[in-house]
Amino acid sequence: MRAVRLTGPGTLELMDVPVPEPGPGEVRIKVGAAGACHSDLHILDAPAGAYPVPMTLGHEIAGTVDRAGDGVTAWRPGDRAAIYGIQGCGHCRGCLSGRENQCRTVPVGGVGLSRDGGLAEYVVVPASRLLPTGDLELTQAAPLTDAGLTPYHAVELVRPALRPGTFCVVIGIGGLGHMAVQILAATTAVTVIAVDTSDAALELATRVGAHHTFRSDAEAAGRIRALVDDPPDGADVVLDFVSVDATTRLGRTVVATGGHLLLVGLGGGQLTLKPTAEEPPPVPLEVTARIPFWGTRAELQEVIALARLGRVHTEVETFPLEETVRAYERLRAGDIRGRAVIVP
Ligand code: NAD
Ligand code: ZN
Ligand code: ZN
Known part of the structure; x- marks a missing residue:
C-alpha cells in the first residue's frame, strides 16, 4: 500500500509499504480521510530523534473497519469509525482517570506520533481507539478527532x-x-x-x-x-x-x-x-x-454528537494521497481555509 512517511527531519516521502496486519485486540482500518494538522509541520521541523523514523504521519483519521484482530468483538468489517488518536500507557494516574491526554509516561503518544498513522491506505490501531460516527461523511469525521476535539x-x-x-x-x-x-x-x-x-x-x-x-x-x-x-x-x-x-x-x-x-x-x-x-x-x-493538550475519548464522543446534530461543520479542502506534500506546503504558507483533508 502507499503511505506518506516521515523519514528524517523535514522529510516526507510517499512510499510503498506492506499492508499492516492487526494483532490481538487491534483492527485494520481502511482510511477514508486523514486531516493535515499544523502539528505535523512542527513534527517535520523537530530535530532528529524527536520522533521515530520511518513513521507514517497522520493523527486525524476516520475510515472503515477492514479486518478485526483476535479477540475484537465490538467491531466488524464495514463499520465506520473515527480514531481517538492518543495512546497513553494505560497505567498511570492520568490514563486511569480517563484522561489519556494527561498520560505521565507517554506525554505525546499516539497514532501518527509514536506509531504509524493514517496518511496511508490502511492503518492498524487498538480497537479501544475507535468511536462510531454514524452517517457522518468520513471527511467530516476525521477532523473532529483533533481540530474538533x-x-x-x-x-x-x-x-x-x-x-x-x-x-x-x-x-x-x-x-x-x-x-x-x-x-x-x-x-x-x-x-x-x-x-x-x-x-x-x-x-x-x-x-x-x-x-x-x-x-x-x-x-x-x-x-x-x-x-x-x-x-x-x-x-x-x-x-x-x-x-x-x-x-x-x-x-x-x-x-x-x-x-x-x-x-x-x-x-x-x-x-x-x-x-x-x-x-x-x-x-x-x-x-x-x-496549556491544554488534545482531549479525552469521552469528549470526542461529544464532539461527534455535535457534528451529527449539524451544530459544527468543518470547512474542508480534500487532496489525494499523492498531493499530501503540496497540502502541507499550502498549510505552511497559510493558504488553507479550515482543514486540508487527505483522501487516500
Ligand atoms: P492552522 O495552520 O490550520 O491555523 C493557524 C491559523 O493561525 C491560520 O489561520 C493563520 O492565519 C493564523 N495565524 C498565524 N499567525 C497568526 C498571528 N500572529 N495572529 C493571529 N493568527 C495567526 O493550524 P491548526 O492545525 O489549527 O493548529 C493551530 C496550532 O495548534 C498549531 O500550533 C498546532 O500545532 C497546535 N495544536 C495544538 C494541539 C494541542 O493539543 N495543544 C492540538 C492540535 C494542534
Ligand atoms: Zn494535530
Ligand atoms: Zn499513562
Missing part, C-alpha cells in the same frame, strides 16, 4: 467562565480555531471575537458564527479593549491557537481580571509576566494560564 476540550476546561455576557477571544482561525468558534456558538452564549492575520480566515470566522473579527496586528489589542471595556472588563477567556510572542502578548493584554489564557498553539512564544516598555499593563490579577 482539541478546542472542545479547551472550552470544557473553562466552561464555568463562559457565562452569557462574557467575551471569548479566539486567536488563529485555522483548522482548530474555526471549530472553536462553532463550538462556542453551539454550546455557550458568549460574544466571540476572532483574530487572525488572514482576511480570508476572518471571513470564515464570521461565516461560522464569530460576532467580531480583528486583524492580528499592532492595533488589535486596542480595538479589542475598546470593545470589551465598556464598562471596564476584558475577555474572560482567550483561546490562543497560535501562541507566538505576538499572540501571547495580545492575550495577556485583553484578558480580564480573573480570566483564562489557554495556550493551545505550539508556536513556541513566551508569556511574559513582567510589564515591559512595549507592553505597559501587567497581566491582570487572578488570571489562569493553561
